[in-house]
Amino acid sequence: xxxxxxxxxxxxxxxxxxxQGQWALGYREPLNPNERMKKDSxxxxxxxxxxxxxxxxxxxxxxxxxxxxRMRWFxxxxxxxxxxxxxxxxxxxxxxxxxxYFMLRARIDGGQLSSDQLRVLASISxxxxxxxxxxxxxxxxxxxxxxxxxxxxxxxRLESVGLSTMEACGDTPxxxxxxxxxxxxxxxxxxxxxxxxxxxxxxxxxxxFSNLPRKFKTSMSGCVDHCTGHxxxxxxxxxxxxxxxxxxxxxxxxxGLSTNPKLAVRLGVFVRPDQVxxxxxxxxxxxxxxxxxxxxxxxxxxxxxxxxxxxxFRQVLQDEYLHEPLPDGPAPAPAAHxxxxxxxxxxxxxxxxxxxxxxxxxxxxxxxxxxxxxxADRYAQGRIRTxxxxxxxxxxxxxxxxxxLIAELDALDLQVRPSAFRRGTMACTxxxxxxxxxxxxxxxxxxxxxxxxxxxxxxxxxxxxNVNGCPNACARxxxxxxxxxxxxxxxxxxxxxxxxxxxLGGHLGIEATFGRKLRAHKITKxxxxxxxxxxxxGFTERRTEGERFxx
Ligand code: SF4
Numbered sequence: 001x002x003x004x005x006x007x008x009x010x011x012x013x014x015x016x017x018x019x020q021g022q023w024a025l026g027y028r029e030p031l032n033p034n035e036r037m038k039k040d041s042x043x044x045x046x047x048x049x050x051x052x053x054x055x056x057x058x059x060x061x062x063x064x065x066x067x068x069x070r071m072r073w074f075x076x077x078x079x080x081x082x083x084x085x086x087x088x089x090x091x092x093x094x095x096x097x098x099x100x101y102f103m104l105r106a107r108i109d110g111g112q113l114s115s116d117q118l119r120v121l122a123s124i125s126x127x128x129x130x131x132x133x134x135x136x137x138x139x140x141x142x143x144x145x146x147x148x149x150x151x152x153x154x155x156x157r158l159e160s161v162g163l164s165t166m167e168a169c170g171d172t173p174x175x176x177x178x179x180x181x182x183x184x185x186x187x188x189x190x191x192x193x194x195x196x197x198x199x200x201x202x203x204x205x206x207x208x209f210s211n212l213p214r215k216f217k218t219s220m221s222g223c224v225d226h227c228t229g230h231x232x233x234x235x236x237x238x239x240x241x242x243x244x245x246x247x248x249x250x251x252x253x254x255x256g257l258s259t260n261p262k263l264a265v266r267l268g269v270f271v272r273p274d275q276v277x278x279x280x281x282x283x284x285x286x287x288x289x290x291x292x293x294x295x296x297x298x299x300x301x302x303x304x305x306x307x308x309x310x311x312x313f314r315q316v317l318q319d320e321y322l323h324e325p326l327p328d329g330p331a332p333a334p335a336a337h338x339x340x341x342x343x344x345x346x347x348x349x350x351x352x353x354x355x356x357x358x359x360x361x362x363x364x365x366x367x368x369x370x371x372x373x374x375x376a377d378r379y380a381q382g383r384i385r386t387x388x389x390x391x392x393x394x395x396x397x398x399x400x401x402x403x404x405l406i407a408e409l410d411a412l413d414l415q416v417r418p419s420a421f422r423r424g425t426m427a428c429t430x431x432x433x434x435x436x437x438x439x440x441x442x443x444x445x446x447x448x449x450x451x452x453x454x455x456x457x458x459x460x461x462x463x464x465x466n467v468n469g470c471p472n473a474c475a476r477x478x479x480x481x482x483x484x485x486x487x488x489x490x491x492x493x494x495x496x497x498x499x500x501x502x503x504l505g506g507h508l509g510i511e512a513t514f515g516r517k518l519r520a521h522k523i524t525k526x527x528x529x530x531x532x533x534x535x536x537x538g539f540t541e542r543r544t545e546g547e548r549f550x551x
Contacts, residue, residue: 014471022211023294026070026218031294034171037065038211043073043292044353044466050074055152057483059100060414062148068094069120073172073210075105075165086438086469086498087488097435102146104129106158106166107204108386110160110178111139111221115373115382124154125366125456133219134367134442135362137426138175138217139386140168141369144433153360166205171212173204173284177233179223180356180393181342182293186349189239190247191368195276202277213291214299216284217256220276224336228388231255231263231508233302235283237276238332238528243451248272250332253283253313254305257473261514262302267314270329277378282321331410335509338462341389343423344416345402352380353397357409358418361427361445361467362390371412379405390426420448420463421456426476430469430486431498439471439498444525451529456536465532467500478514479506489522499524502531 020029030036046066054062067078076367078098106121113121115193121141125133128150137141146154150162166174179242183191199220203209209216222239230236232250237249249271255264271279274486292298305313318325342356376382376394383395392414397405405414417423425448428434430441445467452459466480470487477483483506491501501522506515523531 019294020298022290023293024289026295030321032296034069034296037069038171040065041070042210043070043164043172044171044205044207044210045136046070046168046346047074050148051152052081053423054057054148055150067109070170071289072170073167074151075107076102077169078148078429078435079103080435080437084171086440086486087496090099093359094391100147101144101538102148102151103138103429103433104143104146104154106141106163106165107168107175108139108141108163109176109179109200109204110182111192111281111386111388112178112193114161114383115376115384116372117163118369118376118384120157120161120163122369123540124157125364125369127366129366131367133364133366134392134429135386137366137388137390139177139388142429143259166211168318169215169248171216173209173216173218176200177217177219177221177228177388177392179221179225179227179342180346180387181223181346181354181395182221182230184350184354184395185223185346187336188222188223189224189241190249190273192220192222192237192239192249194221195249195273199277199280205283205286205524208281209288211282212288213293214296214301216287216301218280222247223340225340226335226344226509227342228342228422229340229476229479230332231512232257232261232476233264234287235280236264237271237280240270240330240332242270242327242329246272246277248329249528250282250329251279252322253310254302256300256302257476257478258300259297261473261478262306263366263512265305265310265515266331267310267317268325268328269314271326274391275326279317279326282317285321290316292412295464296298300483304492309505315439321404326443335453336454339423340508341395341423343389343391343418344389345406348396351399352395353399353402354393354395355397355402355405355409355416356387356391356393357414357416358391358423360422360423361413361442361449361478363442363446368412369416372414375405375408377396379408380495408534419449419453420459420461421465424469424481425465426480427467428469428472434469436472437486438488439469439500439525441467441475441486441520444528448532453534454530455533456540459536462541465534477503477506479508480515481505481507482535483515484528486520489524491524491526500528504535540542 252264381396427445431437464480483503484500503515
C-alpha cells in the first residue's frame with residue numbers, strides 16, 4: 001500500500017494540514033505555552049516533586065508550571081475559590097480564581113471495584129475531602145478539598161488496593177471505559193475486561209504516551225446497550241461478531257464533545273482481542289505524531305479525523321504503525337435498549353442479579369460509599385461498578401436478596417427504581433468547584449429533578465436532562481434530550497444572572513445527532529423547571545402510541 005500524502009487537506013475540510021504543530025511533520029519546537037510546559041518537564045515527573053517537595057513545603061512551594069499544568073498528570077486540579085461568581089474566569093488572574101485546595105480524580109478503568117477498593121476510596125473522602133465525592137460520567141471518583149500535604153498518603157492508600165490517579169487528567173490516555181456489567185450479562189457480545197487491563201498495564205504511565213496533543217478518551221466494550229457511548233470517545237473498540245462467528249471489535253475514532261462536537265467514525269476494521277492493545281497503541285501513536293499541537297482548541301483527535309477522513313487514517317495506522325493491514329469487519333448491532341445506564345435489576349448469566357441504582361447526579365459522600373461497600377459484602381460478593389452515567393451497581397445478588405437490598409439502598413436514598421427524572425439527570429462539577437464554570441450545576445440539577453418529580457409524577461419515558469456549567473460539555477449537553485449549557489443570561493428585570501442555553505433532541509445510537517441549539521431558548525436558572533415541564537407536557541399530549549421522547 002502506498003504511503004499516503006499526509007500533508008494534503010482532504011475532501012472533508014479546506015483547513016490546511018501543514019503547520020499545525022504535528023511532530024511527524026517536523027514541528028518539534030513547542031508552538032504554545034502548554035506544549036512548552038510539556039517539553040520542559042514530562043507530566044509524569046511531577047509525582048516525585050509532589051512527594052519530595054510540595055507535600056512537605058506546602059502549597060506556596062509549588063512551581064506554577066506544575067500547579068496549573070503537570071499536576072493534572074496525577075489527577076490534580078486546583079479548585080475554584082469559594083464565592084467567585086460565574087463569568088469571572090476571563091477577567092481574574094489564575095491565583096485569584098483558584099483555591100489552595102485541589103480536586104483529585106482517581107481512575108477506575110472499566111468502573112470495576114471490589115468492596116475493599118471502595119472502602120479505601122471512601123476513606124479518602126472522609127479523611128481528606130470533607131466527606132464529599134462525585135461519581136463522574138467517566139466511571140471515576142472525584143474528590144474536592146484535597147490538600148497537597150495529604151497527597152502522598154492518599155496515593156499510598158490507593159496503591160495498597162491497586163488503584164491510582166495516574167493520567168486521570170492531562171494530555172494523556174484517560175480512564176478507559178467499559179460496560180459496568182462486563183463479564184456477567186448473558187447477552188454481551190464480548191467481555192472487554194481483559195483487553196482493558198492489558199492496555200492499561202502496558203501503556204498508562206508509559207513515557208511513550210505521556211505527551212499527547214490533548215486528552216485521549218478510550219472505550220472498550222461488548223455491551224449490547226452501548227452504555228459507554230462509543231460515538232463520543234476518541235477511540236472505541238465496540239464488540240462485534242464477524243462473518244466467521246468470531247467475537248472481536250469494530251474500531252471507532254475521533255468522537256468528542258466540548259465546543260466543537262463530533263461523532264466518531266468507523267475505520268471499518270475487525271480487531272481480534274489479542275490485537276487490541278497494539279491497535280490502541282497504533283491509534284494513540286497516530287494522534288501523538290500527527291495530532292495538531294499549535295492550538296489547544298484544535299488539538300483533539302477529532303480535528304485530525306475531520307481533515308483526513310477514516311480511509312486515510314486507517315491507511316496511516318496500518319502502514320506506519322501496525323505494519324500490516326487489518327481485515328474489514330462488520331458494524332455493531334444497534335443498541336438493544338432505549339436506556340444505556342443499567343439502572344434497575346438485570347439478570348446475570350449465572351442466574352444472580354445486578355442492581356444498578358441512581359445517585360443524586362453523582363454526588364456522594366465517603367460515608368455513603370462505605371455503606372455501599374458494606375451492603376455489597378452483606379448481600380452479595382463485594383463486587384461494585386461505576387457507570388458512565390454517574391450511577392453505581394452491585395453485582396451477584398441472589399434472587400431472594402434482591403428486594404431486601406433494594407430496600408436497604410432506598411433507605412440511603414440510592415434508588416434502584418428511580419423516577420425518569422432522577423434516572424435521566426446528570427450534572428457536571430459546575431461553579432461549586434470548577435474554575436471554568438459559569439453556572440452552579442449539581443445542586444440545581446438535584447432541585448430540578450425533584451421539582452419535575454412533583455410536577456409530572458406519571459411521566460415514565462426515558463429522558464436525558466444534562467446540566468453543564470459551561471460550553472465544555474463535561475456532562476454531555478449535546479447528547480441529551482434536553483441539554484443545558486451554562487451561561488450568563490438577562491432576566492426579565494434586565495439583570496445578568498445564571499442561566500442556560502437549551503439544546504434539544506440530542507441522542508446517540510442509530511441516527512445519532514447532537515441537540516439543536518435554539519437561539520430563543522435561553523433561560524434563567526429559575527425557569528428550568530417551567531421550561532422542562534412545558535416541553536414534556538407538550539410531548540405527552542401529542543405523542544403517538546410507542547413514541548419515545550425526542551424533542
Ligand atoms: Fe467545569 Fe464546564 Fe466541565 Fe462543567 S462543563 S465541569 S463547568 S469545565
